[in-house]
Amino acid sequence: MTAENPDPxxxxxxxxxxxxxxxxxxxxxxxxxxxxxxxxxxxxxxLGTGATLIQDTVARVSPLSERVMIVTGERHADAVGAQVPxxxxxxxxxEPSPRDSMAAIALAAALxxxxxxxxxxxxxxxxxxxxxxxxxxATVREAARVARDGKVVVIxxxxxxxxxxxxxxxxxxxxxxxxxxxxxxxxxPDAETAAGMLAxxxxxxxxxxxxxxxDVLLGHLDRLQPTLAAGVREIAAAWDGxxxxxxxxxxxxxxxxxxxxxxxxxxxxAEGGVAVVPGSFEWHDVGDFDSLAELSGAAGGTVAIGRxxxxxxxxxxxxxxxxxxxPVVVVGVDDAVVVESDEAILVTVRSAxxxxxxxxxxxxxx
Amino acid sequence: MTAENPDPxxxxxxxxxxxxxxxxxxxxxxxxxxxxxxxxxxxxxxLGTGATLIQDTVARVSPLSERVMIVTGERHADAVGAQVPxxxxxxxxxEPSPRDSMAAIALAAALxxxxxxxxxxxxxxxxxxxxxxxxxxATVREAARVARDGKVVVIxxxxxxxxxxxxxxxxxxxxxxxxxxxxxxxxxPDAETAAGMLAxxxxxxxxxxxxxxxDVLLGHLDRLQPTLAAGVREIAAAWDGxxxxxxxxxxxxxxxxxxxxxxxxxxxxAEGGVAVVPGSFEWHDVGDFDSLAELSGAAGGTVAIGRxxxxxxxxxxxxxxxxxxxPVVVVGVDDAVVVESDEAILVTVRSAxxxxxxxxxxxxxx
Numbered sequence: 001m002t003a004e005n006p007d008p009x010x011x012x013x014x015x016x017x018x019x020x021x022x023x024x025x026x027x028x029x030x031x032x033x034x035x036x037x038x039x040x041x042x043x044x045x046x047l048g049t050g051a052t053l054i055q056d057t058v059a060r061v062s063p064l065s066e067r068v069m070i071v072t073g074e075r076h077a078d079a080v081g082a083q084v085p086x087x088x089x090x091x092x093x094x095e096p097s098p099r100d101s102m103a104a105i106a107l108a109a110a111l112x113x114x115x116x117x118x119x120x121x122x123x124x125x126x127x128x129x130x131x132x133x134x135x136x137x138a139t140v141r142e143a144a145r146v147a148r149d150g151k152v153v154v155i156x157x158x159x160x161x162x163x164x165x166x167x168x169x170x171x172x173x174x175x176x177x178x179x180x181x182x183x184x185x186x187x188x189p190d191a192e193t194a195a196g197m198l199a200x201x202x203x204x205x206x207x208x209x210x211x212x213x214x215d216v217l218l219g220h221l222d223r224l225q226p227t228l229a230a231g232v233r234e235i236a237a238a239w240d241g242x243x244x245x246x247x248x249x250x251x252x253x254x255x256x257x258x259x260x261x262x263x264x265x266x267x268x269x270a271e272g273g274v275a276v277v278p279g280s281f282e283w284h285d286v287g288d289f290d291s292l293a294e295l296s297g298a299a300g301g302t303v304a305i306g307r308x309x310x311x312x313x314x315x316x317x318x319x320x321x322x323x324x325x326x327p328v329v330v331v332g333v334d335d336a337v338v339v340e341s342d343e344a345i346l347v348t349v350r351s352a353x354x355x356x357x358x359x360x361x362x363x364x365x366x
Numbered sequence: 367m368t369a370e371n372p373d374p375x376x377x378x379x380x381x382x383x384x385x386x387x388x389x390x391x392x393x394x395x396x397x398x399x400x401x402x403x404x405x406x407x408x409x410x411x412x413l414g415t416g417a418t419l420i421q422d423t424v425a426r427v428s429p430l431s432e433r434v435m436i437v438t439g440e441r442h443a444d445a446v447g448a449q450v451p452x453x454x455x456x457x458x459x460x461e462p463s464p465r466d467s468m469a470a471i472a473l474a475a476a477l478x479x480x481x482x483x484x485x486x487x488x489x490x491x492x493x494x495x496x497x498x499x500x501x502x503x504a505t506v507r508e509a510a511r512v513a514r515d516g517k518v519v520v521i522x523x524x525x526x527x528x529x530x531x532x533x534x535x536x537x538x539x540x541x542x543x544x545x546x547x548x549x550x551x552x553x554x555p556d557a558e559t560a561a562g563m564l565a566x567x568x569x570x571x572x573x574x575x576x577x578x579x580x581d582v583l584l585g586h587l588d589r590l591q592p593t594l595a596a597g598v599r600e601i602a603a604a605w606d607g608x609x610x611x612x613x614x615x616x617x618x619x620x621x622x623x624x625x626x627x628x629x630x631x632x633x634x635x636a637e638g639g640v641a642v643v644p645g646s647f648e649w650h651d652v653g654d655f656d657s658l659a660e661l662s663g664a665a666g667g668t669v670a671i672g673r674x675x676x677x678x679x680x681x682x683x684x685x686x687x688x689x690x691x692x693p694v695v696v697v698g699v700d701d702a703v704v705v706e707s708d709e710a711i712l713v714t715v716r717s718a719x720x721x722x723x724x725x726x727x728x729x730x731x732x
Contacts, residue, residue: 033695310732314724319713327710327732329399329725332718333699338711344693345704347685347713352698358680359695366676366693 017119018144020065021108024054024072024080024126025098029357030288033341034322036360042126043079046286047296048305053286054126058084060133061124064140069093069112070126071104090240096252101208102263103255106221106228109214110236120144122211123260128285129295135281143211143277146179151275152220152268153211154182156204158280162194165287167206167261169276170197182274185266204276207283210260217264220273225263228256289337290353293320320350383485384510386431387474388423390438390446390492391464395723396654399707400688402726408492409445412652413662414671419652420492424450426499427490430506435459435478436492437470456606462618467574468629469621472587472594475580476602486510488577489626494651495661501647509577509643512545517641518586518634519577520548522570524646528560531653533572533627535642536563548640551632570642573649576626583630586639591629594622655703656719659686686716 028041035041042054051059058068068087072080074094081092093108105123112119122140130136143153156169165188172183185206189197197203221229231251238247256263268274286292297303303320304311309328311321316330324340335350344363348356394407401407408420417425424434434453438446440460447458459474471489478485488506496502509519522535531554538549551572555563563569587595597617604613622629634640652658663669669686670677675694677687682696690706701716710729714722 310729312725312728312732314721314728315718324711326706327729329710329712329729331712331714331721331725333702333713333715336699336713338713340692340711344695345690345706345711346695346697347699347702347704348697349699352681355680355697359678359697362678362680363676363693363695366678 016066017116018065018140019067019069019112019116019119019121020061021105021112021121021123022054022057022061022068022070022126023101023104023108023123024070024076025095025101025104026125026127028127028287029360030354031286031292032356032359033344033346034339036341036343038075039079040076040127041286043076043083045306046292047129052083053129054080055083056129057124057126058087060130060136061122061140062086063133064137065122067091067116069108071095071108072126073098093239096248099252099255100257101260102221102225102228102258103232103252105210105260106217106225106232107235109217110232111239113214113218114236114239118213118215120147120211121214121217122209124209125207125285128207128283130281130283132281136279139277139279139281140211142178143209145177146175146275146277147211147213147216149176150213150216150273151175151179152216152264152273153179153275153277154206154265155209155211155279156276157207157283158278159198159203159205162191162198163205164188164191164194165285168194168197169204169206171202171204171276171278175275177277179275179277181272182265182269182276185261185269204278205283206261207285208261209279210265211277220264220268224267225256225258227254228258228263231255288353288356289320289322289339289348290350292322293318293335293337293350296320382432383482384431384506385433385435385478385482385485385487386427387471387478387487387489388420388427388434388436388492389467389470389474389489390420390436390442391461391467391470392491392493394493394653395726396720397652397658398722398725399710399712400705402707402709404441405445406442406493407652409442409449411672412658413495418449419495420446421449422495423490423492424453426496426502427488427506428452429499430503431488433457433482435474437461437474438492439464459605462614465618465621466623467626468587468591468594468624469598469618471576471626472583472598473601475583476598477605479580479584480602480605484579484581486513486577487580487583488575490575491573491651494573494649496647496649498647502645505643505645505647506577508544509575511543512541512641512643513577513579513582515542516579516582516639517541517545518582518630518639519545519641519643520572520631521575521577521645522642523573523649524644525564525569525571528557528564529571530554530557530560531651534560534563535570535572537568537570537642537644541641543643545641545643547638548631548635548642551627551635570644571649572627573651574626575645576631577643586630586634590633591622591624593620594624594629597621654719654722655686655688655705655714656716658688659684659701659703659716662686 028035069091071093170183172181312329314331317334319330319336322339339346394401435457437459536549538547678695680697683700685696685702688705705712
């Protein structure tokens with residue numbers, strides 16, 4: 001199968017064969033103490049809506065994609081299985097150790113080919129927030145249409161501010177429909193660079209959302225990361241048989257540890273092989289408590305998540321209080337963040353939200 | 367008995383007849399949520415030493431004074447009795463409602479005269495902190511010597527800083543020993559006035575410590591607050607008999623609500639009847655969390671009170687953490703104050719310590 005001669009099954013109704021892969025990794029250490037090594041961000045009901053981020057993610061893709069495959073760490077497999085019982089156990093792919101995103105996504109691609117033949121696969125992080133599922137799915141449908149023709153497609157989020165927290169996609173010449181060439185990927189910019197990109201226009205945030213045919217991905221990988229490609233094919237061949245444990249034990253730790261951005265997106269974009277489909281839906285990675293407060297509250301107001309007991313203030317603007325089993329009063333501290341989990345209490349302010357990533361280590365050092 | 371002809375028993379060994387009165391009132395609302403209406407400051411082990419402030423106070427006066435009388439609210443009588451079992455139940459004088467310090471101290475004076483005849487009484491708040499008990503008692507002995515001769519004596523604390531939190535005593539002409547006339551009492555000054563007083567010298571902090579003969583106090587009261595004087599004498603006469611409840615119910619609420627400073631100290635000082643004995647011992651009223659942190663910790667270091675679990679910091683100078691059953695991490699907030707009681711969690715900073723008095727009301731308004 002090549003781009004010139006696509007699988008007719010995909011052409012006839014690719015949505016039937018779209019397979020979503022959800023890499024569920026990353027602790028989310030700036031959300032400590034909610035996030036913990038044994039309870040990473042994707043397992044959290046971060047907004048107190050009653051659904052965890054991975055449950056939201058699965059619910060969001062299910063109308064598009066009958067088959068959902070989740071790739072996660074072995075230690076999280078039981079929790080993931082319990083949270084998303086609709087995903088069959090066979091589709092919970094467990095990693096013995098983190099080998100970065102390329103190994104996870106490539107193993108998923110190889111397993112999909114092994115089990116079901118070539119398909120369009122879409123990969124979305126397990127811990128992002130997208131309120132408008134329908135707008136998201138419309139963009140994925142367009143991305144899948146472009147992917148069918150052999151492009152690696154990245155969904156580019158329309159920037160709403162000159163954020164320095166994300167990489168940017170420089171959009172090039174128009175392709176069919178809404179798709180455009182990717183001229184280049186840029187790393188997270190400084191504030192001045194970000195402001196310049198927003199002023200010039202033609203840039204989108206890179207939210208790590210990739211849509212591509214499994215054969216296209218694995219074909220690029222054969223050229224660009226042959227060891228990794230061979231390794232995941234070997235593991236996939238053994239996955240559903242008696243040799244899985246032996247092969248994984250032998251091969252997994254030899255897989256090149258690299259992000260899909262560096263392994264595929266950047267070099268293939270340089271060859272003209274990556275398209276971007278712009279998505280204008282609201283998207284948040286909710287990476288820290290400042291984002292969570294921004295997302296959850298009216299400006300200057302109190303935000304309480306995951307708790308029923310009152311929060312009061314004296315001369316204190318807009319606290320975010322998460323969890324806990326007692327009333328909380330904040331006095332004289334603006335933008336306070338007070339988070340209580342079973343394990344610990346965090347006290348900080350929104351402007352220090354990035355430093356929370358060092359909290360667990362500071363506690364371990366006491 | 368007059369100043370010219372003192373009770374020979376007092377002259378012979380006044381320490382045997384010194385009776386200490388401890389007015390135990392005041393919630394200490396700036397120490398919320400540790401302090402609560404049902405658990406006022408004097409019942410707290412504020413420094414985590416294993417002794418509450420009233421226990422400390424009783425222990426401090428016991429070597430001076432065989433008889434200790436505590437005046438407290440009816441709702442606190444059981445807790446006080448449990449904390450200081452060495453004080454006989456008959457010496458726990460309960461007020462049906464707060465009528466300010468003059469009513470409490472005057473009732474104690476009248477009860478002392480009723481039960482044991484004229485004595486020197488010394489009155490000390492139940493919720494102050496004095497680390498050096500021996501130095502304190504030496505000052506009280508000197509004050510009692512001066513009181514024996516008919517003066518109302520106030521112990522004046524040597525100022526260590528130009529505090530705006532206390533009233534000041536302006537010291538006048540020398541009397542015998544270390545005693546001096548009180549030229550005047552001044553209200554809590556502003557910062558400039560306080561600095562001026564410290565620079566000029568001759569001022570002491572008024573810590574509300576009064577030593578005087580019961581007959582001297584009640585004599586002044588007969589002249590200056592006759593209704594109050596008659597009321598406490600009537601209550602005292604009935605106190606140890608069957609009519610107590612009826613008399614208290616009828617008379618208590620008619621007693622003038624006034625502080626001893628305004629009822630006695632200021633007008634009698636204007637007549638030349640008040641002496642001050644300087645005390646150079648360390649004294650703290652520990653009125654708020656800023657004082658508690660100052661008192662408990664090395665500058666810039668973490669202070670943990672009433673808890674065993676760790677406190678860690680990231681980019682956060684000198685937090686004070688009181689109580690609680692979980693590790694606490696403070697990130698990016700200098701001088702944070704985190705207090706957990708059974709009832710609530712307070713998050714503030716030392717510079718806002720005064721505003722904590724509004725916390726309970728803010729919570730009640732939620």
